[in-house]
Amino acid sequence: MATAGRGYRPGLVDLDRGRISREIFVSDEIYAEEQERLFARAWLFVGHESQIPNPGDFFVSGMGEESVILCRDRAGQIHVFLNSCRHRGMKVCRYDEGNTPVFTCPYHGWSYASDGKLVGVPYFREAYHSTLDRAQWGLVEVAQLCNYKGSIWANWDKAAPSFEEYLGDFAHYLDLTVNSWDGGDGGIEILGGIQKWLIPCNWKFPAENFCGDSYHNISHRSVDLAGIGPSGSGRRDMQERIMARRLQVSLYERGHQTGIYVMPQGEPTPPAYAHSPVVSEYFRHCEEERRRRHGEWGRVIGSPGEVFPNIALHPRQPRTIAVWHPRGAHQTECWRWYFVDKAAPPEVKDFLRDYYIRYSGPGGMTEQDDMENWNYAHAASRGVIARRHPYSYEQGQGYETANYEWQGLRIPGTVMDITEAKSSEHNLRNLYRRWAEFMEAPSWDQLATWRRAGAGIVQAAE
Amino acid sequence: MSELVNTRLLTPGTRIVLVDGAVAEVVSNPQDGVWVFARYLSSPTDPSVVGSEEMIFAQDIADITAS
Numbered sequence A: 001m002a003t004a005g006r007g008y009r010p011g012l013v014d015l016d017r018g019r020i021s022r023e024i025f026v027s028d029e030i031y032a033e034e035q036e037r038l039f040a041r042a043w044l045f046v047g048h049e050s051q052i053p054n055p056g057d058f059f060v061s062g063m064g065e066e067s068v069i070l071c072r073d074r075a076g077q078i079h080v081f082l083n084s085c086r087h088r089g090m091k092v093c094r095y096d097e098g099n100t101p102v103f104t105c106p107y108h109g110w111s112y113a114s115d116g117k118l119v120g121v122p123y124f125r126e127a128y129h130s131t132l133d134r135a136q137w138g139l140v141e142v143a144q145l146c147n148y149k150g151s152i153w154a155n156w157d158k159a160a161p162s163f164e165e166y167l168g169d170f171a172h173y174l175d176l177t178v179n180s181w182d183g184g185d186g187g188i189e190i191l192g193g194i195q196k197w198l199i200p201c202n203w204k205f206p207a208e209n210f211c212g213d214s215y216h217n218i219s220h221r222s223v224d225l226a227g228i229g230p231s232g233s234g235r236r237d238m239q240e241r242i243m244a245r246r247l248q249v250s251l252y253e254r255g256h257q258t259g260i261y262v263m264p265q266g267e268p269t270p271p272a273y274a275h276s277p278v279v280s281e282y283f284r285h286c287e288e289e290r291r292r293r294h295g296e297w298g299r300v301i302g303s304p305g306e307v308f309p310n311i312a313l314h315p316r317q318p319r320t321i322a323v324w325h326p327r328g329a330h331q332t333e334c335w336r337w338y339f340v341d342k343a344a345p346p347e348v349k350d351f352l353r354d355y356y357i358r359y360s361g362p363g364g365m366t367e368q369d370d371m372e373n374w375n376y377a378h379a380a381s382r383g384v385i386a387r388r389h390p391y392s393y394e395q396g397q398g399y400e401t402a403n404y405e406w407q408g409l410r411i412p413g414t415v416m417d418i419t420e421a422k423s424s425e426h427n428l429r430n431l432y433r434r435w436a437e438f439m440e441a442p443s444w445d446q447l448a449t450w451r452r453a454g455a456g457i458v459q460a461a462e
Numbered sequence B: 001m002s003e004l005v006n007t008r009l010l011t012p013g014t015r016i017v018l019v020d021g022a023v024a025e026v027v028s029n030p031q032d033g034v035w036v037f038a039r040y041l042s043s044p045t046d047p048s049v050v051g052s053e054e055m056i057f058a059q060d061i062a063d064i065t066a067s
Helices: A028-039 A163-178 A204-209 A215-226 A277-299 A346-359 A365-379 A426-440
Strands: A044-048 A057-063 A066-072 A078-082 A097-099 A102-104 A111-113 A118-120 A144-148 A151-155 A188-190 A195-199 A245-251 A256-262 A300-307 A311-314 A320-326 A332-341 A414-417 B015-018 B023-028 B035-042 B053-057 B061-065
Touching (some): A044 A332, A057 A332, A163 A245, A163 A311, A195 A365, A245 A426, A332 A346, A346 A365, B023 B053
Antiparallel strands (some): A057 A097, A102 A111, A111 A118, A144 A151, A311 A320, A320 A332, B015 B023, B015 B061
């Protein structure tokens, strides 16, 4: 295992042996390389269209270390721009969200319309003698943007595949978060504001936690004992665990992964939200509709997952998306969006709001447990001695299934059935397999492994 | 000497005098403290801009005039 003090090199992620060097979490050099290799090339979540319903609406988001503006122009078109003036780099928008006809740089006054065009240059006639080519100096726009069922994704690399291709079969699993609960076209919307907070750990700690790591459930023992769940016990309604197959699913060539439950054929989804008859009835009805619309796929119940590299999905109880923004090797800025069905009755939305904030975010009882783990794990991994000793990712190696099927339902991806095993690090290995591929590949020609015959750059050990 | 104009307070319909002597009427105000959108009513240095709408830089605004 390699030791401290240098940037990325092959061998730090050793999936053959199920070992990963602590260097990838604590090295400043590797962190700097990640910005170019990962965050400048991967598709990243920037927000939801319900945040910018009207022309001129904007929401300041982030892509890696970059501040970006998600906005809707006068014509209704959605854009994502680098939040940096082309003249001297000052942020042209310092509000979190709002509505504006122009983004004006407070430094020298250059001003941009909501479609990114440079429309105001102080002393354009006098100082520039009307010769500055304003068309060349609009805001920097992302190379690609995708509105996927209301969720907005962007990419700086024009050579990257489309978002749908980037997702591959993982679209089935992302849909569990972004579709309305009944599986129809009603859509979802943001509930309240975005929670944002800083934690002193590398962004990959929360990223791997949300890949479907259930091994850390012991950390949440106190929350389960307190019974913060919406039926008064545990932290979530999880009756399906008694009868469902519990799976970890990885998309090897994409780097996305999630946990899911698959209900037995003919078995309805167990009741939930017992603390509110209105909410309970709403979800019972939605589940029935979902089964009717999606047939056998309606047997699948979502569980935490991750779109590579840093977008956490929490499809159910609470229903949220989190982004782990890198802020140096030793700090992460967490942003969490909360979702509800647009068409849900106000009583349902109110009930969910209370439950969501009780569970997640900086004040959420469950997320506090997680943060404590990440913070201290990171701190205890930074020393020169600690760095010499890799982490273990051996759990469940060799027990995955390529063509998993249960009671007539084929599950896309490579599956680890943990119904009896209880836990596996299958999904975590997938995150780092793809991470290493991104760190090594010079371009998307190599990263789009599914377009050519043969294996990926980092040979799968499993 | 006239007082410095606070552009954030300029409402649509307000007439402003620019440092080159032009007069314009405020059309809208993005409230950024830097620009207002205004239509030229007169311009001694460039009559061709009369009638056109432009973004007017705060430091080019000399005064507010009675409409």
